[in-house]
Amino acid sequence: MKIRTLAGALALASSVTLGGCGFLPGSGAGDRTVTVWLMKGSVSPDFLDRFTRSYEEEHPSVELEFVIQDWGGIGPKVMKALEGDDAPDVIEVGNTQVARYADSGKLRDLTLEAMRDLGGEDWLPGLAEPGSINGGQYGIPWYAANRVVIYNKDLFAQAGVTAPPTTRKEWVEITEKLNGPDQQGIYLAGQNWYVLAGFIWDEGGELAEDSGGDFQGALDSPAALKGMDFYKQLQALGGGPTDADEQTPPETDVFARGDVAQIIAVPGSTALIEQANPDLEGKLGYFPIPGKSADKPGAVFTGGSDLIVPEDADQRGEGIEVVKELAGEKWQTELARAMSYVPNKPALARAVEGQEGTAAMAVGAAEGRATPNSPHWAAVEADNPIKPYMTAVLQGGDPAEEAKRASERITAKLITG
Template sequence: MKIRILAGAVALVSSVALSGCGYLPGAGAGSSTVTVWLMKGSTSQGFLDRFKESYEDEHPSVELEFILQEWGGIGPKVMKALEGDDAPDVIEVGNTQVAQYAESGELRDLTLESMRELGGEDWLPGLAEPGKVNGGQYGIPWYAANRVVIYNKDIFAQAGITELPRTREQWVDISERLNTSGRQGIYLAGQNWYVLAGFIWDEGGELADDSGGDWEGALDSPAALRGMDFYRTLQALGGGPEDADEQSPPETDVFAEGDVAQIISVPGSAALIEQGNPELRGKLGYFPIPGKSAKRPGSVFTGGSDLIVPENADQRSEGIEVVKALAGEKWQTELARTMSYVPNKPALARVVEGEEGTSAMAEGATEGRATPNSPHWPAVEADNPIKPYMTAVLEGGDPAEEAKKASDRITSKLITG
């Protein structure tokens, strides 16, 4: 499934919007045309124009054709292409979608290319791990984004807070100080399960695991229960609804009202906040979600895209070369600066230094993770048992009992799809 934080907030606030679906005409005829499916909103027209011109100059016998796709309904469309006789040569997919496509047996294993020429051992784990299935690297990391804490600098200053928290303990202490009459220390909706996932991972737990050979829900483990307990502590330091997610109402709208000190969201959400309340321009700050110790930030859910190459692509070899270029340092740098994304390697975080929100996101990305790498995980998200579990606990239900029920539902979906 494509990650909501990119399909929603980040795509909406991208600095340059893509203008419709279609192909980019080539500058000249080449002996081979490499067809690349990219998702609408993932990058700008300007980036694609620059990449196309540069690549075709360096490869005179190649013409690039970019076809922009909508995220809605993309899964069946990709599966049909993979199983047909007219597959594109490169496809951008959500990082958590790779497993279900690899299960079809119709993807090219790019392990040799990724390790030998792209330095795959240095990729962000939240992008690289979902692209690795049964020991083969089928998805090549392209870009990433993850949540950070967005805070109101004026409210922090009024409360006398001059140092940003580096640990959970400091974070809770600050949020308690900020949570006063008429002001929310933090706005956290009760069903923001992506945030909960990070807390569970920090404790050493999982949403689901396959340690026994088959995928099973794992919300009822002691570690996962500790993660939910921390979520409950933090969520109580504001007025977020216990029975809704971050879109009901949109957390950016709530923050824009001016009496919320913090939210947990992607940096791109700042544009929506400022749109709702222009008086907040220049008053928003960012810091990585704090971890259990100051040695490293908290775990975060990594959203983003990988690039795949269909086994039956007409220009498969040329498609692999295009993937290498898009995932290499030159164009990773260009993409990160153009779109305020996190590059696919922590070592490239320097290219977004000076951009406060993106820098905080890049720091947090070093502790990034993805959802369980099961081809049936999309079925879990389609009718998500984690959300009602969270609400039940926040409303006073027994955590262990509610976690067991939710875990059983997850197990059932991972078995049957």
Template sequence: MKNRMFVGAVALVSACALGGCGSLPDSGPSGSQKVTIWLMKDSVSADFLSRFTQDYEHEHPSVELEFKIQSWTGIGPKVIDALNGKETPEVIEVGNTQVAQYAESGGLRNLTLESMRDLGGEEWLPGLADPGSVDGVQYGIPWYAANRVVIYRKDLFEQAGIKTPPRTRDEWIADSEKLNSNGDQGIYLAGQNWYVLAGFIWDEGGELAQEQGGSWEGALDSPEAIRGMGFYKELQALGNGPKDADEEKPPQTEVFADGDVAQIIAVPGAAAQIEQLNPELKGKLGFFPIPGKTAKAPGSVFTGGSDLIVPDKAGRPSAGVEVVKALAGRAWQEELARTMSYVPNKPGLAYVIKGQEGTAAMARGATKGRATPNSPQWASVEADNPIKPYMTAVLGGGDPEQAAKEASAEITEQLADG
């Protein structure tokens, strides 16, 4: 997934990226083999990379690591060129939902054996692992994840007599109704926040699209998906979110910071932005996973994050695989989660962030994480997204079944164009 989801999620920003440099300084010993890694801007801090480089080169004296920082803007064609042999690095960080697109173009190394034998791939978060696998072949190795949680005003909950955050949808609706009074909005939820809708659809057993007989079809018109949209409409009505815009128009962090909103759905890092905009809210914000249909498990969420791929045409692909193993292995996964406030690639490693309230809530939600349909053409759907106007139509009183049928037909057409 493109990293727009993580705006504000990263507490430590790469000084190298802010300075506009293309890569970190060479630090390997003379005569060593250079291994080039492309990482995306702001994924990790310069300090993290410095410590990883020092440790890795100490353990592998013949290797010199070269990190080149890339921008998400325009990265797709650049990765395709690299897979075709143009200035090809040994390792590339890509969005988890981009792996299928790159796999279709060819040029990705099959990492199935390495992932299952050395990295314990059977334990990975499904929202990272599943989109990294295409036709049973693991091309993308999960690196880190992030997902949405509910950020709430502890003081407004207390004033409404709500002692603990809700754990079920029914409790969530009831609490939001209590909060939606006295001039306050129970929840601010924009009408076109389709990533949130996806979680409600998955909880009902529906899909955004599904593969049948080798082709993909839109699935918003299934009874399950329509029920998910019904819950979205019920929740969205408990505030004044616009029906015809997403969470960035206006930015929901700014709306929340104005002081009359009890809840928003966002990545935990958004809390820092809110407190910066309104210092009076410092210490008043809490976090909980999106509630599920029952208290047994949180609600489903879209998992965004990054996978690591190794191009076949890299000069030293085997050396690239070894770097991936280190970055995705236990020691540096724990360090990544601890220092960057990400969800590690395995639920069993989440203990390292239990002291961080927002990240811990995110990790609990990640256990029910999913990714968008694993079609190479899904990017076309997001580029001209028919889900958004579908949501606006239903929220505006349109026929849910007819609107879903029309949106599903558009999705089917877009997925077939590739």
């Protein structure tokens, strides 16, 4: 799963081998070529240039070749590469895609490297857990991003709100105070299921549960129903549609009008908001989604990327070394600063302390989670039963009945794929 509106992310040319186009040094210098597939927008040419120079200086027999791929259609392309005779040596994948690729039996188990060399026990759970399949670590966490609350500082000040809330209770009280005849305390679309997932996790619930290898939809558990109840309470404090998601209309466009006090989005959304309304430049702030108590932020869905190594890659051993460098402290710090990402360990969050939005993300990421670790979860998202469930409840349907119906649909999709 990806969250792709990220501050600092620069679009790169699709499907271009940067090493052969003058972007990176060392072309032809190494005895072995390590091919790395990265996704469009994940890193800047400058970051790749600096990483390549450093790596090739330390490994003079190696030439790095980076191939930039589009997210559209990447699933079948990766599967074809894994099954073929010419797999790249390293592939960047969405963190929640690892289970699908591991199910092919064509990924290298990197548990030894994760625990011995990379301190995997300290990784963000929202990146590490999706990469762990049946006790093996097949995906190495690379970077993360998650939603925070973006707020209009002027509207907060006008309402006499001097500090962001730190608990759900305070959040609701402040949002009620921010409501007015001509403004919304919060804009929250009715089908923003990623936000709902966080509230469900806060209550101890799950979207789906693993029962001995078979996943079952779990929206009808008492804990999950509590999460939906809080979502309904918060959503009612604004004018968001009950039958649409955050892109219909784009929540950034609504917020840019200047009469909305808060939205829940990734910090990179600020660029779109300020582009639509330059008068808001410098007037936007960020805080982590509040939790049930002040000592812990709310749970959030963690998007981002893991790195995988195909079992049949020609330079599998050297590919593992490249992964260890990219996921290690030095280049995690460089990546976080260059791209405004959350690094793969909470201890490295100091790298983004001066970036307000990214720092708020990093606080929330410590309580980050990912979608159920089933190879068939993509089938759930393709025709998502959670969205109509949310709409039905927000429009007055019986929560337990609607949750049971949605859970049954989720179970069917996780069984059949």
